[in-house]
Amino acid sequence: MESPDHTNETDLSSFPYPDGWFVIATATELKPGAIITKPFMGQDVVLYRTKTGVLRAVAPYCPHLGAHLGDGKIEGEDIVCPYHKFAFAPDGRCVRTGCGDKPPQARLESRHVREWNGLIAVWQGADGHSPEWELPKFDWTGYSAPIRGLRVLPGSVQNPSENGFDPAHLQHLHGWENGTSQVQKSEGHRLDLITRITLKGLPIRIDVNLHGLGLMTVEVNLERAGLQAMFLVTPAQIAPLKWTYRESMRLRASWLSKWPAFAQKAVYGLLAPAVYHLWYVRQLQQDIDIWERRSFIRHPKPSATDAPLVAYRRWSMQFYSSTKTTGSENGDQTLVYPMISRV
Ligand code: FES
Numbered sequence: 001m002e003s004p005d006h007t008n009e010t011d012l013s014s015f016p017y018p019d020g021w022f023v024i025a026t027a028t029e030l031k032p033g034a035i036i037t038k039p040f041m042g043q044d045v046v047l048y049r050t051k052t053g054v055l056r057a058v059a060p061y062c063p064h065l066g067a068h069l070g071d072g073k074i075e076g077e078d079i080v081c082p083y084h085k086f087a088f089a090p091d092g093r094c095v096r097t098g099c100g101d102k103p104p105q106a107r108l109e110s111r112h113v114r115e116w117n118g119l120i121a122v123w124q125g126a127d128g129h130s131p132e133w134e135l136p137k138f139d140w141t142g143y144s145a146p147i148r149g150l151r152v153l154p155g156s157v158q159n160p161s162e163n164g165f166d167p168a169h170l171q172h173l174h175g176w177e178n179g180t181s182q183v184q185k186s187e188g189h190r191l192d193l194i195t196r197i198t199l200k201g202l203p204i205r206i207d208v209n210l211h212g213l214g215l216m217t218v219e220v221n222l223e224r225a226g227l228q229a230m231f232l233v234t235p236a237q238i239a240p241l242k243w244t245y246r247e248s249m250r251l252r253a254s255w256l257s258k259w260p261a262f263a264q265k266a267v268y269g270l271l272a273p274a275v276y277h278l279w280y281v282r283q284l285q286q287d288i289d290i291w292e293r294r295s296f297i298r299h300p301k302p303s304a305t306d307a308p309l310v311a312y313r314r315w316s317m318q319f320y321s322s323t324k325t326t327g328s329e330n331g332d333q334t335l336v337y338p339m340i341s342r343v
């Protein structure tokens, strides 16, 4: 007889939302004085920038009578609700009302928010806990300008990071050869993997570094060609069955480093779009074709080649708050994900 924890084996609608930093917008979407609304983990998040540039992420509904603040406007440093013109300061306090009455003791709920590498990331802590780590800093000296992409896909936010720890698919889905992978580090919110592989005889080293489930850096090194492609892959779950795949790609060619800046810019202006569209997007589409129709099996059946993937799934469980206190169902601490009801 099937055990009870195998019911809903593939029911993503009751899969919990993970904790961590997640990118939900690009910085250029939000000029000073602008307000935008983004879907994130089954809710709206209202992002705004005050006139002096302070970035805020707040819950969407006005504490007065529930109007949507995404329809409001910015006056100086305050966000003003469209319905009765209650104004809220950057610290969330209600500082005035439209009628001039004494403002009630009301406060906007906010999220921790960071502007990071031209992107906007918000913190998700299901039990209300504050950020447990910060996003990493990068030195982009010598790199091309980033090329960015955004796709809305069905399924789980774990697709790209799990993909990074699935060396077998590089061969069988993408047609690369002779891959070997080694988990380098598994420490707190970090998990690192190095894969060595060849593509049409050219040796390639791929460094995949995870910072929670919302950031995967992928450094693809073609040492013989003196070329490195660096990807920031920043997925976010926006609804139970929907997630956004965002990536930024930057190139660095070691042989360009001595060239004058204008020549570097001209070469990167041709090379980076060619690598992005002619190589990367084609590879990504092969993954997307799988992701769009796959299910996130709670009890996978790994083979020996899947050792990095097994390490990944064990590591990833820490981001589901319920597992921090209760562990997984049936005492299985390895690969069983919790199910919760969001209804
Ligand atoms: S609902 Fe926002 S001011 Fe009344």
Ligand SMILES: [Fe+2]
Binding pocket: 163, 169, 170, 174, 283, 287
């Ligand atoms: Fe892939």
